Amino acid sequence: MQIAVSDLAFHHRLGKLLEQLGEPRFWPVLASFLGEIATFDTWVVLLFQADQPPLILADHAANLAADDLFADYRAGLYRIDPFYAFSxxxxxxxxxxxxxxxxxxxxDTEYYRQYFSRNVGEDELQFLLPIAGxxxxxxxxxSRQRFSASAVGRCQLFSPWLLPLMRKAWQFDASLIAQQQNNPAQRQMRLEDALRQRGNPQLTEREVQVALLILAGHSTKAIARELGISQDTAKVHRRNLYAKLGVSQQAGLFLLFAAPDAASGTTPVN
Structure with missing residues (x-):
């Protein structure tokens, strides 16, 4: 059997992806992996739930530019989203x-014209995986352009192994979420202490406040309102604390502190 250089490169990237399973970087690495076979502009990982706002697990760093993108979606627009309805x-x-x-x-709908076309794009592909209960x-x-038939076909070709891999990744994510929800008072104290200590250099008290509001799901606009500061100042605090913690998005911040070991400062920042 002959193996081409391109095949070796593919398996090398696949190996690097598998190494990230259970780590905060798994979803971004998976998105980068898929970017080799299909051109797209943004990505997001979420859990559709019955009669509840979707749970955002990870998203493209570019989404930070639109602070209220998921706030508006989770506030109610998800109910008229075709993928949510289909799910x-x-x-x-x-x-x-x-x-x-x-x-x-x-x-032809206002939802498409006013929200979808501006914040999502012209076309969308979703790998969907039901999780029992x-x-x-x-x-x-x-994508801001329609996916080509060949791009869709290549993604379809990956489905038999990608969907089981998504299931494994969800098992890790679900465990982290459950840990975050247990003992909220103790969790809050540990989180605040971890936030103060994990930064390099150490986070300021204001940056700690901003980080906690980000983890609670506040947009930059809401953070500015809660703290009585301007949106530009809130953006500066967010950018600085992300840099100090070595993360690039809200999902990375959440995963960094969701597990008890990470909150105690024993898990290194990636």
Missing amino acids: QQNPQPGLYRLDDVAPDSFR QGVLSLSLA
Whole structure:
């Protein structure tokens, strides 16, 4: 059997991806891996739940530029999102394109014109994986242009192993989320102390406050309102604390402090 250099490179990247399983960098590395076979502009990992706002697990760093992107979505727009509606119909695990799940006049709706086209793009692919009793796990790839048939085909080719890998990754994420929800008072104290100590250099008290508000789900606009500061100042604090902690997005901040070992300062920052 002959093995091409391109095959070796593929398996090398796959090995690097598997090394990240259970680590905060897994979803970004997976997105980068998929970026080798399909062109897309943004990505997000979320859990669709019945009659609840979707849970955002990880997202593209570029989404930070739109502070209220997921705030608006989770506040209610998700209810008219075609992928959310489809997720509530007991879908089979697989890869789905926007045109597969959206109504035929979807692009004529105000939701598409006012929100989807501006914040998501022209086309969207989602790997959907039902999780028994918990919801439907989604890895969404969004593009400002329509996906080509060849790009969709290559993603489809990866589905048989990618979907089980997503299930494994969710098991780690679910464990972290459960740990965060237990003993909230003690968790808050440990988190605040960890935030003060983990920064390099150490976070200021104001940066600690901003970090806690980010973890609670506040947008930059909401952080500015809560702390009585300008949005520009809030953005500066967020940028500085991310730099000090060695993360690039809210998801990284959450995963960094979700596990008890990380909160106690024994897990290194990636």
